[in-house]
Amino acid sequence: MATFLATYDFLLVSMVLAAALALTLYLPLMAGQLSVASPGFYALGGYTAAILSTKVFHHPAPGLYPVSLVLVEIVVAAVVSGVLGLAVGIPALRLRGIFLALATIAFVQILGVVALNLDVTGGAIGIFGIPQPFSSQMQYMWLAIPLLVVSMLFVARLEPTRAGRALVALREDELAAAAMGVNPTYHKVLAFTASAVLAGAVGAISAHFINTWNSRQGTFDTSVNLMAFVLVGGSRTFVGPVVGGLVLTALPEALRGIAGLGGLPTWFAEFLRDGRLIIFGVLIAVGTIFFPQGLITPALLRRLAGRRRPAAR
């Protein structure tokens, strides 16, 4: 167990962060809005933490960077992302369906180009040597797990409230929801901003975790990955994106592990090692055809809940 944790520490933390990031795509989806803007806010949150920790909070080199300062950075990153989310969301959410998706892709690209050309973000090189608050990578779980748990609780508790029902009503039938008094723009911007806040927080942790931050973080590739998490995991419950994020982040490593087992034909082992992206793509395509609702569906959760109830009696 100890060796396992030591070998896969980077992967395990990445899985948890990916699951939290997948939730940022789920929040606007609750209101029926396909937005892939969260990599942009993730990048922004990362830059915020990177700049604060290397240029603002001067910490003497020996010794660990204080965790309290990381927490401050997370809050600042969340606020900055939230403010930008509000500013972008108000005009962008006038767009519907695929047009919103395209606009948010453009937003991610624009942020990338801006980061590439500013001095404060370190241009093409980015910001490196971001100080470490922990002596091992596994300890990043102290930040990643609480963030994931809090955001899962947030979404779970949101669903059966007035605001959560308004979002779901918009997803089901925007026109009928408006006729029932739900303000569509307000609630879409609310979901979008909440998503930006969470993405910013994940970015801040990731910047420390990865140790360097540049314009290759939070790009369109991340958008595609997040969509895969949500599509494969399931877009109708908050559990789906979390499971999708965990499983699909682990999948390439699992394939590499299988390839390492003896007795496989060389070509097959090589395919598992190097053809990961192909396998990934096929999974997404096959998944959306045969499991259009994803692996975790509301019906599945209901069945699981139903099975537990009689046992408790």
Added chain:
Amino acid sequence: MSDLLAVDDVTCSFGGVTAVSAVSFVVTRGELFGLIGPNGAGKTTLFNIVTGLTAPNTGHLRYRGEDITGLPPHRVAERGIARTFQNVRLFGELTALENVMIARHVRTRSGLISGVLGLAGSRREERDTHERAAALLALVGLADRAEERARNFAYGDQRRLEIARALALEPELLLLDEPAAGMNTGEKRALSELIRDVRARLGLTILLIEHHVPLVMDLCDRIAVLNFGQLIALGPPGEVQTHPAVVEAYLGDSV
């Protein structure tokens, strides 16, 4: 001030088609006002204009003396105007209870944060929303099916659920768009009773679009007849029924 809704010289055209042409009428408080006319006469367009889903080209709408022309749908709903839809627009994936609970939106206040944190005020409001929604389901006779998903309901039940959802807004003016469509004779009779009952109990003013002539004649205090977007007759059922323009345009040989 007994006028609740005044439709004043409203015209609405889509491309070359004038769906509603210079229509004016006044609905008084407490009235059950019928709107009839052949298919394509502009009845539903008029409903969409009143509820803010469609903006009229010219003309004005006054509700309780306030100009509500051009307000977005959710603002119209806030003011106490609720509706059902001709082609039933329930939230299909949600349960009957959730459908009704959503429509408590404008009568409740809790925000995102207080809801998520489960603060006392928010929890109390949630219980109240739940109780009221359950009571409305009981009112339309769907109490025992609260946890079923709306899409699994039979057509007639979906229409009754839509009425319960509209009532959750606590409207003063209720717009019913062909509530009896797809119902059999027994269901239609029960629906008439339900409409009469909620009107008396909740002091509603009702604007009703309906094709089923006996139902309209039986229920309504006054009836407006539209044909090709124009108001061709307006008056009590007996008067409208014998109006020559109506007989020609709509009732034709069937009466």
